[in-house]
Amino acid sequence: MRERAIEGPRVFLAVLTHADVDERYLSWFDDAERVKFYSGSGRIFTREAVIAEMDAGVASGSIFIYGIFTRDSELLIGTIKIGPIDRRNQVSDLVAHVGDRENGGKGIASEAIALGNMIAFEQLGIRKLFGGMYDANVAAVRAYLRAGWVVEGRLRDHYLVDGNPMDRVLVACFKHPPSDEASS
Numbered sequence: 001m002r003e004r005a006i007e008g009p010r011v012f013l014a015v016l017t018h019a020d021v022d023e024r025y026l027s028w029f030d031d032a033e034r035v036k037f038y039s040g041s042g043r044i045f046t047r048e049a050v051i052a053e054m055d056a057g058v059a060s061g062s063i064f065i066y067g068i069f070t071r072d073s074e075l076l077i078g079t080i081k082i083g084p085i086d087r088r089n090q091v092s093d094l095v096a097h098v099g100d101r102e103n104g105g106k107g108i109a110s111e112a113i114a115l116g117n118m119i120a121f122e123q124l125g126i127r128k129l130f131g132g133m134y135d136a137n138v139a140a141v142r143a144y145l146r147a148g149w150v151v152e153g154r155l156r157d158h159y160l161v162d163g164n165p166m167d168r169v170l171v172a173c174f175k176h177p178p179s180d181e182a183s184s
Contacts, residue, residue: 002074005066006119008111013066013080013119020067020076021050028078028099057083064124068098068112077103080116082124090127092120094173096143105139113147121175128174134159135167149173 004012029045057063063083067076078098085092096113098104120126130152133140141151152172157165 002069004069006115007071008115010071011068011077011108011112011115012071013112013115014069016054016065016067016079018051018054021047021054025076025099026050028097061085062087064119066116066119068096068108070103075100077108078112080112082116082120082126082129085124085126087125090125092124092126092129094120094129094131096140107143107146109140109143110146113144113149117148117173126175128172130170130172132158132168132170134161135169136161137169141169141171144171144173147173 002014004014006013026045026047053063054065057065062085063081066080066082068078068080069076077100078096081095081097082092094113094116096109096116098109098112117129120129129149131144131149132155133144135154145151149171150173151169153170155168155170158168159166
């Protein structure tokens, strides 16, 4: 039985291990439809590159990668990456990816993001999480909003998609949300 970092009603998060980075896992990044909006850089995901990122994150204490596992079968269905963490400002990126097609569109991403929020705020000392996604990735924006995040802004024409400019939607989640008075 895998050691669980945190549990929700349908999924749990556990630290991703080298053994988890198998052919099934890597196939998620070969599926053009599943990663269409995942990496703005267009990077290639190899086992060596994923493991190197995991190991570097552990060594630096600035990146934590968790697997999203189903509670019933302990099947790995995606990942939550917290980091890189800016310790000075207590902020971090949080990236969610449900790679398993069978579990997409069921609200699991929102549940996993909310669990990632709790780990970041309660265990890692983060005060603010942030992220950004393609404007056309409506499902991702909704998943983050359902997990307690807010749209913080928009970078106009930030990405080029098939040669056409597309906005980047900026989202954030706060350990202690700022009051409207403090942010004006």
